[in-house]
Amino acid sequence: MKWQFSNDAPIYTQLIQQIKVGIVSGGFPPGERLPSVRDLATEAGVNPNTMQRALMELERDGLVYSQRTAGRFVTEDKAMIETAKRGLAERHIKTFLAAMTNLGFQREEIVSLLRQESGEEETAHVGSGM
Amino acid sequence: MSVLECKDLCKNYGHAPALDQVSLAVEPGHIVGLLGPNGSGKTTLIKLANGLLTPTSGEILVCGMRPGKETHACVSYLPERTAIPTWMSTAQLLDFYGDFYADFRRDAAEEMLAHLNIQPRQRIKQMSKGTREKVQLIMVMSRAAKLYLLDEPIGGVDPATRDYILSTIIGNYNPEAAVVISTHLISDVEKVLDEVIFINQGRVVLQSSVDQIREEKGMSVDELFREVFKC
């Protein structure tokens, strides 16, 4: 997993987002045991206390659960992971829409632009495949 | 109980004040950045905590005691320059640390040395400057100390070494201990810190948690530092 941090938000909220992405994208598959706090912190290059805080928040949300001795695990509840995926997607869309509105696009224009862009991508894909 | 505590601490070199009425406390379990421009008094503060200097006035307490041989047993200190005896071989250096520090984890040190492909018979004298610094850091971080005082651990090293040093610190410190990292390279250490202490011209300007700065000011510690210390 690649960890990247921006300057404007607290580190722990960014950690929560990135671990969520890991879970949703299958980097951390359902039911799998997560590395220890210290290992995760070392890998991400962050303070172990901050990593601990992020994991606690995720635990409160139910995306991970801890077993006293065995460690922390990713939830096996697929529906919950799906909801998290939705949540992440909505956030991306909201920022995208806000940026586009800022550029002066109307809703319909945005949608048609999106269609055009994804259509072009498809043809480009086919083209390169030949 | 605070692991490191200063009360109205002053230190003068001749007539020039290097530290002026410094009061602060560092709690166990925290990684604290001691941040300030060059010559702001960071090294002086760390030397005072190690008993390498004597305060002009005020008080400094480490684990509740004045610096001395009792506090040396619970403090692991990384000086800003390489200070390990260069005539020793790595094995002799391990003997040395093992003899004097009851909290030295020799197996952990050996593992880290092996990871860097450093042979036990290799002499410190024959190593490059960068390797010597790494060996010194390994010795310091292999102790299960109560307080780690790291003076400029990432000053003057390349980015890859910087990552190695920071991950060695995070991966090895005793979680019940406090870590104080002095540096002026803030963007590099920011992510590993719980708390920061800004120090300028011998005075403490700010002590705050990193998350608090980011939440309340909406900027990184690095950006805040640039703002506070604007020339």
Place this chain on the structure above:
Amino acid sequence: MLRKLMKHEFRATGRIMLPLFLILLVTAFGANLSTRGLMSTQYRILDVLGGLLITAFFVAIVGVCVMSFVLMVQRFYKNLLQDEGYVMMTLPVSVHQQVWSKLIVSSVWFILTVLAVILAACIMAFNVSFLGEFFQGLRGLFRELREIGAYYAINGTAIAVELIALTFLSLVAFCLQFYAALAVGHSFANHKMACSVAFFFGFQFVLQFLGGTGIFAFDALNLFDFLPSWQLNGMAAVHAVLIFCIVLVVLYSAIFYAITTFCLKKRLNLE
């Protein structure tokens, strides 16, 4: 902890002194060969070789003696007052233990150096007749001791012991004079080494000044006028002077020791 400090101090110094001792003994052996045969043949080349071997022997003697001294100063300076001081002065040991470990180890090397030089001299002079002569000499000495009587034998031995003790303590005092000068000099912010040298000669001057005025003052006291009945015979006077000297050396050693530890504790100023 003192023992551990000494262990590592011996490691640091032994790696230099032991090879030097070995070289000394080997050159002594070479010099022995040279005196026994090489010098008195008709071959010119063997003559030259013999001369070289003897020169090497004397160079080795001087080398060992100088090195034991240089090491004494260098270990204190480099290990406690230079970069290594950051490690050494933050060990969980007291300043007293630091100074004692340096002092004891240096003294041991001084004694070993003297013994090694004596041994080397014996090796150089050794031949078959030498051993016989040596034991004959010893026997003669004991015989003579018996003849001159217990009074001289005991006093002679005592004076020898006192002289050896005085020499040894003077060496220790000399070490401490170096330590004190270095410790004081390095408590300054600048020109540390220049200050150290200045303080060394400063101490020397003060000692000589006090010694000189001390003798005059002692003379001026006219002690014997106050104590007319205090009669000293020659032997007792020799003992009195030697013991007085020993006490004096111990006294100024103690002062140098106090200066050294004070500076290391309160005025340490590593670069």
